[in-house]
Amino acid sequence: MKSPVRVAVTGAAGQISYSLLFRIAAGEMLGPDQPVILQMLEITPALGALKGVAMELDDCAFPLLAGMICTDDANVAFKDADYALLVGARPRGPGMERKDLLEANAAIFSVQGKAINDHASRDIKVLVVGNPANTNALITQRNAPDINPRQFTAMTRLDHNRALTQLAQKTDKTINDIKHLTIWGNHSSTQYPDIHHATVDGQDAMGLIDQNWYENDFIPTVQQRGAAIIDARGASSAASAANAAIFHMRDWALGTAEGDWASMAVYSDGSYGIEEGLIYSFPCVCKDGDWEIVQGVETNEFSVAKMKATEDELKQERDAVSHLLP
Numbered sequence: 001m002k003s004p005v006r007v008a009v010t011g012a013a014g015q016i017s018y019s020l021l022f023r024i025a026a027g028e029m030l031g032p033d034q035p036v037i038l039q040m041l042e043i044t045p046a047l048g049a050l051k052g053v054a055m056e057l058d059d060c061a062f063p064l065l066a067g068m069i070c071t072d073d074a075n076v077a078f079k080d081a082d083y084a085l086l087v088g089a090r091p092r093g094p095g096m097e098r099k100d101l102l103e104a105n106a107a108i109f110s111v112q113g114k115a116i117n118d119h120a121s122r123d124i125k126v127l128v129v130g131n132p133a134n135t136n137a138l139i140t141q142r143n144a145p146d147i148n149p150r151q152f153t154a155m156t157r158l159d160h161n162r163a164l165t166q167l168a169q170k171t172d173k174t175i176n177d178i179k180h181l182t183i184w185g186n187h188s189s190t191q192y193p194d195i196h197h198a199t200v201d202g203q204d205a206m207g208l209i210d211q212n213w214y215e216n217d218f219i220p221t222v223q224q225r226g227a228a229i230i231d232a233r234g235a236s237s238a239a240s241a242a243n244a245a246i247f248h249m250r251d252w253a254l255g256t257a258e259g260d261w262a263s264m265a266v267y268s269d270g271s272y273g274i275e276e277g278l279i280y281s282f283p284c285v286c287k288d289g290d291w292e293i294v295q296g297v298e299t300n301e302f303s304v305a306k307m308k309a310t311e312d313e314l315k316q317e318r319d320a321v322s323h324l325l326p
């Protein structure tokens with residue numbers, strides 16, 4: 001058995017964490033031979049509810065759960081953390097865009113970035129889930145100047161998974177038949193779900209569907225899926241978001257599937273002409289605990305326009321929080 005690693009989870013008494021924590025403790029994120037210590041952060045009024053979650057974790061008797069910390073102090077939650085999942089933030093309601101949450105949520109991430117900088121493991125891997133996720137990840141990263149910016153990522157895996165299922169259902173195949181699908185850009189309604197390189201059971205995806213379905217059905221369905229869940233459920237997606245967080249971290253730590261890639265919002269190095277330093281979703285391959293942006297993916301005029309539109313939105317979001325970016 002390996003020695004335990006420390007996993008910090010914020011918003012630990014919220015609805016996403018109620019799915020997430022149990023799967024981390026069951027070994028679904030870091031593997032069946034990796035014990036974990038859960039370091040759970042909440043705001044003070046939610047500490048009672050968090051205690052209840054910790055009691056349930058106890059009652060699961062997970063063999064891999066090597067310890068738990070419940071706290072309302074970010075400096076304690078991130079102490080020596082090897083992984084951090086930043087979930088704690090307000091969710092949107094009907095009729096809102098995710099960027100409408102910037103004002104309510106952005107300050108959380110500057111505080112937590114500083115706490116990570118001062119207390120976490122120098123090798124920490126950070127995933128930001130709380131919305132607007134890409135810009136919150138940027139705020140976190142910029143407030144943690146002593147840590148390599150590559151270690152701060154945001155979640156577009158839920159969008160990736162949504163796109164897989166839409167394409168599988170349309171082509172009457174399973175998600176296991178699909179490879180090389182990409183979500184570019186922001187986790188927002190400007191994201192660009194791209195299937196130009198995707199294959200379905202070895203066949204070119206674009207040859208199996210028509211352009212009208214792609215542009216007017218598939219793309220808007222994936223872009224608006226979060227809002228559709230809010231309308232249907234009366235609350236934003238939780239179990240599917242937790243699942244995507246598990247997949248993102250699992251792939252980052254243990255590697256992406258052979259012969260495929262995953263969508264991850266990562267620190268742009270200028271690839272595909274995207275401004276350096278933005279947290280932008282790219283096709284990524286992970287190996288040995290590190291990610292790499294897949295290079296050489298061809299982009300036509302349609303794709304370039306969509307990639308640029310979502311980049312422009314990220315620049316606007318960044319400019320709106322410039323006071324939080326040291």
Ligand SMILES: NC(=O)C1=CN([C@@H]2O[C@H](COP(=O)(O)OP(=O)(O)OC[C@H]3O[C@@H](n4cnc5c(N)ncnc54)[C@H](O)[C@@H]3O)[C@@H](O)[C@H]2O)C=CC1
Nearest residue numbers: 011013014015016042043088089090091129130131133241
């Ligand atoms: N990136 C993505 O694909 C997705 C992102 N989200 C986002 O995830 C976030 C959380 O969603 P839910 O769990 O449904 O919300 P929730 O409201 O059920 O839980 C959020 C929790 O965070 C806590 N919290 C607030 N401020 C905090 C702070 N400073 N430190 C620690 N904890 C804090 C709250 O007390 C609450 O318990 C939302 O911003 C939501 O929009 C949701 C689905 C998908």
Ligand SMILES: O=C([O-])CC(=O)C(=O)O
Nearest residue numbers: 092131158226227236237
């Ligand atoms: O739509 C929302 O506000 C929650 C979310 O990010 C998603 O489900 O993708």
